[in-house]
Amino acid sequence: MPDPRSILHVDLDAFYVAVERLRDPSLVGKPVVVGADPRGGRGRGVVAAASYEARAFGIHSAMPIGEAYRRCPGGVYVAGHRDLYARAARAVRRVFVEFTPAVEPVSIDEAYLDLTGTERLHGPPAQTAERIRSAILEQTRLPVSMGLGTTKTIAKIASDLAKPEGLLHVLPGREAVFLAPLPLRCLPGVGPATRERLVKYNLKTVGDLARLDQAVLTGALGEHGSHFLARATGGGGTRVASREHPKSVSRECTFDIDTTDLEFCEAMLFYLSERVCHDLRAQRLTARTVTLKLRHHDFTTLARSITLSSPTDSDRTVAKAARELFRVACGPRPNIRLLGVGVSNLVMAAPQLELFASPRARAWDRLMDPIDRLRKRYGTGVVRSGPTLTLRDRDPAE
Amino acid sequence: MQFTIGQAEFLDTLSAVSNIVPTRTPLPIIGNLMLVADNDALQVSATDLDLSVTMNVAASVDKAGTVTLPAKKLTDMIRALPASPVRVKGKNEHITIECESSHFKVHGLPADDFPSFPELNFDAGLTVTAGTVEKLAAHTRFAASTEDTRPILNGVLWELENEKMQMVATNGHRLARYILPASNGSSGTSQSVIVAPKALAQVGRIFAPDDELKVAMDERQIGFKGDRGVVFSRLIEGPYPNYEQVIPVDNDKLARADKERLMAALRRMAVMASDQTHRVRLSIDEDTMRFHVSTPDVGEASDEIPCTYEGDPIDIGFNANYLLEVLRYVDTDEVEITFKAPERAAILRPTGDDQDTYLCLVMPLRLQE
Numbered sequence: 218m219p220d221p222r223s224i225l226h227v228d229l230d231a232f233y234v235a236v237e238r239l240r241d242p243s244l245v246g247k248p249v250v251v252g253a254d255p256r257g258g259r260g261r262g263v264v265a266a267a268s269y270e271a272r273a274f275g276i277h278s279a280m281p282i283g284e285a286y287r288r289c290p291g292g293v294y295v296a297g298h299r300d301l302y303a304r305a306a307r308a309v310r311r312v313f314v315e316f317t318p319a320v321e322p323v324s325i326d327e328a329y330l331d332l333t334g335t336e337r338l339h340g341p342p343a344q345t346a347e348r349i350r351s352a353i354l355e356q357t358r359l360p361v362s363m364g365l366g367t368t369k370t371i372a373k374i375a376s377d378l379a380k381p382e383g384l385l386h387v388l389p390g391r392e393a394v395f396l397a398p399l400p401l402r403c404l405p406g407v408g409p410a411t412r413e414r415l416v417k418y419n420l421k422t423v424g425d426l427a428r429l430d431q432a433v434l435t436g437a438l439g440e441h442g443s444h445f446l447a448r449a450t451g452g453g454g455t456r457v458a459s460r461e462h463p464k465s466v467s468r469e470c471t472f473d474i475d476t477t478d479l480e481f482c483e484a485m486l487f488y489l490s491e492r493v494c495h496d497l498r499a500q501r502l503t504a505r506t507v508t509l510k511l512r513h514h515d516f517t518t519l520a521r522s523i524t525l526s527s528p529t530d531s532d533r534t535v536a537k538a539a540r541e542l543f544r545v546a547c548g549p550r551p552n553i554r555l556l557g558v559g560v561s562n563l564v565m566a567a568p569q570l571e572l573f574a575s576p577r578a579r580a581w582d583r584l585m586d587p588i589d590r591l592r593k594r595y596g597t598g599v600v601r602s603g604p605t606l607t608l609r610d611r612d613p614a615e
Numbered sequence: 616m617q618f619t620i621g622q623a624e625f626l627d628t629l630s631a632v633s634n635i636v637p638t639r640t641p642l643p644i645i646g647n648l649m650l651v652a653d654n655d656a657l658q659v660s661a662t663d664l665d666l667s668v669t670m671n672v673a674a675s676v677d678k679a680g681t682v683t684l685p686a687k688k689l690t691d692m693i694r695a696l697p698a699s700p701v702r703v704k705g706k707n708e709h710i711t712i713e714c715e716s717s718h719f720k721v722h723g724l725p726a727d728d729f730p731s732f733p734e735l736n737f738d739a740g741l742t743v744t745a746g747t748v749e750k751l752a753a754h755t756r757f758a759a760s761t762e763d764t765r766p767i768l769n770g771v772l773w774e775l776e777n778e779k780m781q782m783v784a785t786n787g788h789r790l791a792r793y794i795l796p797a798s799n800g801s802s803g804t805s806q807s808v809i810v811a812p813k814a815l816a817q818v819g820r821i822f823a824p825d826d827e828l829k830v831a832m833d834e835r836q837i838g839f840k841g842d843r844g845v846v847f848s849r850l851i852e853g854p855y856p857n858y859e860q861v862i863p864v865d866n867d868k869l870a871r872a873d874k875e876r877l878m879a880a881l882r883r884m885a886v887m888a889s890d891q892t893h894r895v896r897l898s899i900d901e902d903t904m905r906f907h908v909s910t911p912d913v914g915e916a917s918d919e920i921p922c923t924y925e926g927d928p929i930d931i932g933f934n935a936n937y938l939l940e941v942l943r944y945v946d947t948d949e950v951e952i953t954f955k956a957p958e959r960a961a962i963l964r965p966t967g968d969d970q971d972t973y974l975c976l977v978m979p980l981r982l983q984e
Binding site: 525564569570573 | 911
């Protein structure tokens, strides 16, 4: 048996709310809901995040904003500042990589860190975890919850139980004992439907599940049964993938109101292409295939792709391809609900320079690096390209 | 018709012609070769509609006639026969082929359905040896593009001027140009055409280097005619990119290295290079050319060779395959490479007297930190 691994799951507590409270300290202690404008209970969007105070009213993320408003009309509703969140998340990630190169971000506010083998450098993993917490607190003033265990599942369950601002360390060999009394819903992947099926078998805790014969569990849950059994007995993945190689990069935008304005659509395609290419460049990738996604007002959705002669990370090249696809695909009287631009067929960026590149294209190339850096620091809106200026009044939501 | 021909000569002719026959075609007649027997000669023709070829071979003709037969079947059949005289006879589409004890019956298609070949005025054409065309083409056609996105780059630009002729090919990332003094009888006016590489390859296949060819062209076709046969090809239309404009004139760093050592080092680096970019880093200073490859998930490699170098040290990235391809056609033991900057085209040339005949450009790959 190889030595057990030390995997840390770090979860930023009520991340969006915490960032909003740093921006506006008057929000501290109040029920705060980040999300769409509730418009007195008639808003269209959903809750992006809710503070612990708001959660006490039964509000949770992804709940329709109108419903949240009905539950807590006295709450503070905040529109959200994506650029701020992204910046905070980056600062947190910078702390992570000071401690281990193996960091697998799960979402903007969650990551797995593999601390195995860092003992000689940083000391025992539990101590390292606390040092990570202090470093995050010091550099971002954001609170985190952490779980430390031998698998990703254990670490994740532990950090959920450690909320808010705790650290729960499950010692190697104690996984089954730790899991046994926990209710089934603590096990990642066990949603309401699975739980309902298991309750029929009179299974209530993870321990109940662990004691079952695999054949019985497979009978109850189908082929996923063995998967759950492994997790319930303390097994599960340990591989912390520091950087998954993406297969594609895409951005899309659903409009508040369906649009027939083709000029607006093309401006939006340019904007989406810019975002996609910015992501590509940030990951040092280039793409050969450009895909346009188009959804009409009646929800008929189509995707059209074109493969370029050479891989690109140029906004203008991707936007041009997307625009050409759009002009063919949009049909005679379009009424469009959603537009998306995606790229795939990704290769590592070492772009082959073009012999016949126009001086103009070369000039654009040289310009992109400073623009990317400005946008990284101050947000996308700090530099706007001509074709997207018409979008200013209808600020695109992603 | 009825004729007799040696198996080896027949097979050589069929092989040289039938390679242009497409493997799949909506028009069955295109899959056939046309055989015309007359005046103690056999003419074998094939076409893929863009490229048409006729090759002449001596045969003992007892009865003149014309027939078309399936190219692959016929070639396979003759290849399988012993090295003895082959007798072909028949009427209309029913043909018998005999050789020693072997006996075949094959069905052809009506010769009238075979596409007619272009008509060009060869009397007005220029004269050139097949070897000249082949030399120009061999040094350049490898650089043409094989992608469908810019058809113009799939061709080789052939420029004919009073004193010289040159061929140029590029895929937009690398470029090759070969210049030769024009042979006698050049037509006097300067012309330029864009020829498909496979047409040039076919000229090399049909004719011997010393064969004198008449080359004729109009807006849409080019033809090469010699005693052994004729090759017609549809020209690629459109303006060729202004390649002269992209040939650097201010490359101020000059390296000279042994070609074989350079190629050997590049081949070693290519093993570890990314399958997609084939990127290798060259670092050159005073008297050493260093190579380095680092590919995530694959590994690293480095090597170095001696060189002479004038200029500030440079770090530059290239597709190893582009360099290797170009070097293969540099005919001297030593190669000269000039640079300006890591994002500007490098020029590769032979050294010595041939310096001005051959020039290759290779655009770098961007190096990232």
